[in-house]
Amino acid sequence: MKAGLILFITLVSFAAIEAKVGVVENADKCRVAHNFRQVFDDAHNKLRLEMGLPEMIYDCRFERIAAKEEKKPGFAGKKNYGVLTFTRSAHMSSNYSVIRMR
Secondary structure, three states: OHHHHHHHHHHHOOOOOOOOOOOEEOHHHOOOOHHHHHHHHHHHHHHHHHOOOOOOOEEOHHHHHHHHHHHOOOHHHHOOOOOOOOOOOOOOOHHHHHHHHO
16 A cells, blocks of 8 residues: 555656656655655656656655545545556456466
């Protein structure tokens, strides 16, 4: 769930077109460790640049909003923030998947 929380935070907060790597807004509100944020931010921006998209600015204010959304689903929607939901489904048993990987 924490990976989803971090993904929500970063995807929602790419506010500027000319963002620079390592730029953080509202740094005083950060809850995630700087080194983790930097690794995630660098990897995400690399993917964005490969797709021709602008780099993002990480806004720590969204960490708090995402945490509230996790505790109280619907919170972000009431504040007019977009919410991304990711789901995975498996159509085979895990045993079949393990056998297939061999």
